[in-house]
Amino acid sequence: MKQTAIFLTMALLAAPLALRPQATTSPSQTEAQGYHPERSDRVLPAEMIPKRIIPPPPPLSRIAIGGSVSPLGPQLLVATNLSRHFNLRATGSYFSYATTFTTSGVNAAAALNLASAGASLDIYPFRSGFRLSPGALFYNQNRLTAIAAIPGGTSFKLNGNTYYSATADPSTGAVPLTGSGRLGLNTYRPAFTATAGWGNVIPASGRHWSFPFEVGVAFIGVPSVSATLGGWVCLDQAQTMCYDFATDPAASSARADLVNQVAKWKSDANPLQTYPIISFGVAYNFKIR
Numbered sequence: 182m183k184q185t186a187i188f189l190t191m192a193l194l195a196a197p198l199a200l201r202p203q204a205t206t207s208p209s210q211t212e213a214q215g216y217h218p219e220r221s222d223r224v225l226p227a228e229m230i231p232k233r234i235i236p237p238p239p240p241l242s243r244i245a246i247g248g249s250v251s252p253l254g255p256q257l258l259v260a261t262n263l264s265r266h267f268n269l270r271a272t273g274s275y276f277s278y279a280t281t282f283t284t285s286g287v288n289a290a291a292a293l294n295l296a297s298a299g300a301s302l303d304i305y306p307f308r309s310g311f312r313l314s315p316g317a318l319f320y321n322q323n324r325l326t327a328i329a330a331i332p333g334g335t336s337f338k339l340n341g342n343t344y345y346s347a348t349a350d351p352s353t354g355a356v357p358l359t360g361s362g363r364l365g366l367n368t369y370r371p372a373f374t375a376t377a378g379w380g381n382v383i384p385a386s387g388r389h390w391s392f393p394f395e396v397g398v399a400f401i402g403v404p405s406v407s408a409t410l411g412g413w414v415c416l417d418q419a420q421t422m423c424y425d426f427a428t429d430p431a432a433s434s435a436r437a438d439l440v441n442q443v444a445k446w447k448s449d450a451n452p453l454q455t456y457p458i459i460s461f462g463v464a465y466n467f468k469i470r
Contacts (some may be wrong), residue, residue, distance in 0.1 A: 244259065249461060251274070252457055267330070292327070302315055315362065331357055345420065374399045375397050407443065412426060413426060
């Protein structure tokens with residue numbers, strides 16, 4: 182009995198210690214996990230903090246202005262946002278270049294004039310900057326023109342046949358040949374465009390600068406080709422058979438060869454009916470409301 186009483190007494194004395202909560206971590210470990218005894222809040226680990234989602238800007242609230250270079254010429258662009266996945270973009274291009282040259286004794290002057298304006302809907306199917314852009318060129322005056330003066334006695338070829346420009350002769354009225362030609366790159370008006378590219382000119386992140394790139398085609402239609410000759414043409418180098426190119430029946434073979442030559446030039450230009458578009462530029466966007 183005495184031993185039993187001693188055992189019960191020791192058990193009663195040890196009970197408070199057994200019931201006391203046991204710490205599973207040291208104070209330093211607890212603080213490292215984000216719990217601070219002196220603070221009532223808990224600091225979550227970085228990986229548990231939800232990322233801040235940037236809402237898209239309201240429609241028509243931003244404008245981007247920029248420039249680029251493409252086969253259509255130096256280009257100015259203006260765009261605005263419609264939603265997170267859609268922008269509306271307008272473009273205008275202009276380039277003019279003139280030069281003179283001499284080939285096979287023929288003096289020629291050529292002028293390249295590129296002038297176009299259009300609009301496209303930029304579609305961003307993903308959160309990345311990749312886009313698809315259907316659109317149209319509503320204004321298109323892209324063309325190449327040339328004029329030539331063929332000195333008297335100079336030979337030239339039409340449809341593989343050799344002819345000569347007449348030497349001026351007041352007694353017969355003969356004058357040297359002159360010619361003009363035109364390559365038109367604007368058969369379809371409007372001309373639909375289809376491009377794909379990279380770079381949102383109005384980024385959802387709110388960044389101001391962007392560097393858009395795109396590649397595609399404009400469906401301009403089969404290019405138009407025309408050429409005219411005026412003056413006198415000679416069928417032989419000795420100039421014993423010279424005739425008015427435009428009206429003399431004896432020059433009908435030369436006129437037929439000109440028609441066939443223009444048809445060949447038109448066939449050579451046929452691939453340009455899908456005019457290539459490759460551009461790279463820079464744009465800056467800002468808030469307007």
